[in-house]
Amino acid sequence: MDETDRAILRELQQNARLSSDDLGARVGVSRSSAQRRVQILRETGVIGKEIAVVDTRHVALMTFVVEVELERERVDLLDEFRRSMLKLEEVQQCYYVTGHTDFILVVMARDMASYEQFTRRVFTENPNIRRFHTNVVVDQVKVGLSVPL
Numbered sequence: 640m641d642e643t644d645r646a647i648l649r650e651l652q653q654n655a656r657l658s659s660d661d662l663g664a665r666v667g668v669s670r671s672s673a674q675r676r677v678q679i680l681r682e683t684g685v686i687g688k689e690i691a692v693v694d695t696r697h698v699a700l701m702t703f704v705v706e707v708e709l710e711r712e713r714v715d716l717l718d719e720f721r722r723s724m725l726k727l728e729e730v731q732q733c734y735y736v737t738g739h740t741d742f743i744l745v746v747m748a749r750d751m752a753s754y755e756q757f758t759r760r761v762f763t764e765n766p767n768i769r770r771f772h773t774n775v776v777v778d779q780v781k782v783g784l785s786v787p788l
Contacts, residue, residue, distance in 0.1 A: 640685070643668060645788040647676055648685070652785040655689045692784060700747045702776035703754055706740040707762070710769040717741075720767070729757050740772075 646666040650657060657665070663673035680686045695702060709720065717735070720742065724733040732745040748754035754773075762768045 644676055644680065644685075647673065648680065648786075648788055651677070651686070651689075695747065695779070700749060701751070701754065702779070703744075703746040703748065704774040704776065705744040705746055706772040706774075707742040707744060708739075708769045708771070709741045710767045712741065716767050723761070727761065 643666055647662060650662055650665050659670040659674045659677070662677070663670045666673065668676070677686070707720075709716065721733070721735070724730045724742075724744065729746050729748055730744055731747055732743075734743045735741065736743050746754070746757065748757055758771070758773070762771045
């Protein structure tokens with residue numbers, strides 16, 4: 640990956656709908672070169688997805704940052720927890736971390752009642768969850784999806 644590929648990625652992270660003409664003009668290459676480079680970035684998995692980012696303030700969703708501590712950290716139990724998080728639509732992000740907790744989750748729910756149902760189903764009924772701590776997001780100061788290149 641060279642500086643032109645990085646420039647293309649920076650541009651696409653801000654607007655994935657740019658035409659090849661516009662993209663090429665912004666990074667200083669021809670339309671066909673921009674198309675070819677984007678195709679290679681897709682094929683090699685550097686571009687994992689091209690999605691629409693929904694502003695949660697317009698769809699009335701609440702965001703929760705949840706610290707989860709497991710009872711036991713055996714490899715099979717860690718993998719089981721990871722797999723279960725991948726299946727849950729409410730879990731937007733899941734990080735296995737060091738420190739006083741095992742996982743940090745970013746969870747979305749319609750309201751507090753929906754979140755409480757989620758916690759009962761996912762945490763309270765799981766015998767390997769020692770405890771979880773929830774932080775309710777009051778204001779989204781910055782939500783970044785761009786990778787600094």
